[in-house]
Amino acid sequence: MTSLYEEISPDPPDNVPVRRVTMTVNGEKRAADVEPRLLLAHLLRYGFMLTGTHTGCDTSNCGACTVLFDGKAIKSCTMLAVQADGHDVETVEGLATASELHPIQEGFKHEHGLQCGFCTPGMMLAAKALLDENDDPTEDEVRWAMSGNLCRCTGYQNIVKSVLWAAEKLRAEGRS
Numbered sequence: 203m204t205s206l207y208e209e210i211s212p213d214p215p216d217n218v219p220v221r222r223v224t225m226t227v228n229g230e231k232r233a234a235d236v237e238p239r240l241l242l243a244h245l246l247r248y249g250f251m252l253t254g255t256h257t258g259c260d261t262s263n264c265g266a267c268t269v270l271f272d273g274k275a276i277k278s279c280t281m282l283a284v285q286a287d288g289h290d291v292e293t294v295e296g297l298a299t300a301s302e303l304h305p306i307q308e309g310f311k312h313e314h315g316l317q318c319g320f321c322t323p324g325m326m327l328a329a330k331a332l333l334d335e336n337d338d339p340t341e342d343e344v345r346w347a348m349s350g351n352l353c354r355c356t357g358y359q360n361i362v363k364s365v366l367w368a369a370e371k372l373r374a375e376g377r378s
């Protein structure tokens with residue numbers, strides 16, 4: 203059991219209320235005692251140490267904090283951890299297996315879809331949400347699906363190519 207408040211503040215005042223939440227994260231049951239005001243992004247990063255979920259703005263602009271929530275792409279800086287109680291969350295750490303990258307990760311590598319990498323986890327989860335629903339998207343559909351995710355480095359072209367590469371690989375592997 204993770205007591206998030208203890209990890210962030212070893213000497214909390216007595217009157218801070220906490221709620222116990224449980225959720226499935228990357229296929230594993232996780233639980234934590236959290237303040238009701240805690241953001242899901244912060245629980246993932248500081249409570250569960252899943253630091254692939256980045257926070258770039260905390261105002262729902264950049265998309266760096268994108269995760270899958272019951273299979274849908276959401277910005278985890280706009281959701282409270284208590285709202286995720288009982289739900290299913292997937293972060294970028296859940297994409298690869300111990301021995302193999304996910305085709306989306308391979309696509310970003312193959313098509314040079316990243317430079318600094320800050321936006322990349324959110325981009326990959328937005329791509330996964332798209333490809334889980336549409337195994338053969340057009341370039342326009344990819345651009346639309348990724349339009350909530352900002353990148354300050356790549357100019358987007360290679361990100362779009364990465365997602366299209368991944369879609370093709372998933373179809374070829376019969377995984378779509």
Ligand code: FES
Nearest residue numbers: 258260262265279
């Ligand atoms: S940190 Fe969530 S959208 Fe920017």
Ligand code: FES
Nearest residue numbers: 317321353354355
């Ligand atoms: S690769 Fe640097 S922000 Fe996207």
